[in-house]
Amino acid sequence: MAAPSLSGRSSLLLTRGPGLAGLLVEVGIVVVALVANLAVRWLTLDDLALAVSHAHDLLALEVAWGLDWEHAAQDAVRAVPWLGTFGAWFYVWGYLPVVALALVVLYLRHPPAYARLRNALLAGGLVGLAVYLLYPLAPPRLTDLGYADPIASSLVEPSARPVGIANEIAAMPSFHVGYLVVVSVVVLGVTDSVLVRAWCVLHPLLMAWVVVATGNHWVLDLPAGVAVAVLGLWVADRIARTGDEPPAGR
Numbered sequence: 001m002a003a004p005s006l007s008g009r010s011s012l013l014l015t016r017g018p019g020l021a022g023l024l025v026e027v028g029i030v031v032v033a034l035v036a037n038l039a040v041r042w043l044t045l046d047d048l049a050l051a052v053s054h055a056h057d058l059l060a061l062e063v064a065w066g067l068d069w070e071h072a073a074q075d076a077v078r079a080v081p082w083l084g085t086f087g088a089w090f091y092v093w094g095y096l097p098v099v100a101l102a103l104v105v106l107y108l109r110h111p112p113a114y115a116r117l118r119n120a121l122l123a124g125g126l127v128g129l130a131v132y133l134l135y136p137l138a139p140p141r142l143t144d145l146g147y148a149d150p151i152a153s154s155l156v157e158p159s160a161r162p163v164g165i166a167n168e169i170a171a172m173p174s175f176h177v178g179y180l181v182v183v184s185v186v187v188l189g190v191t192d193s194v195l196v197r198a199w200c201v202l203h204p205l206l207m208a209w210v211v212v213a214t215g216n217h218w219v220l221d222l223p224a225g226v227a228v229a230v231l232g233l234w235v236a237d238r239i240a241r242t243g244d245e246p247p248a249g250r
Helices: 019-043 048-065 070-079 081-093 096-109 111-134 175-188 194-213 221-244
Strands: none
Touching (some): 070 081, 096 111, 111 175
């Protein structure tokens, strides 16, 4: 008698569910992820002083390693006034809308790739939320170290930091970078378009500069975001390989 296995491609871990029921499951996953994010936010609301202390420690580490590039990135924004506006808009519209668009397109056209993306985002997100909870970290803009906040004076600030939702002391890791790396890797696996492939390479790199230049992340938040992406993709690929294994008989 064959033992239960993940090998059936109908498994929600390996592809999306069919029809309206499958869509409702995916929407439910998004809702649960949002609730988890809000829970972490509420649990760390009173940790601003600790988060700023962690920021000072992180900056000291960057100085020791020669990675304190935040002021240099912001000086470039000050030198070219429109760069601040561009950075603010890209910070908002180059992140969640891009992730959402990738999810929708892959859901409709490449269900297995959609499942890989969803699984990687969830796995990486769980790790990232745990770090937010255990190590609240203030971004440069919330410290007393002289960093500017171009987004604060922009039209997109309400979208960038929705009241009651945004966790402002969750700088490490950078989901802006990590999630875009996940999207890029998954999309690279299903496209032959030279333009799309170029976008997959350039978009996360541009976002890495934007999040530092706008005072929203430290330089070391970026490799932390990439590490979350790599871990999420590893988990997603392990799930896919498990599903490809033939069922064991007994």
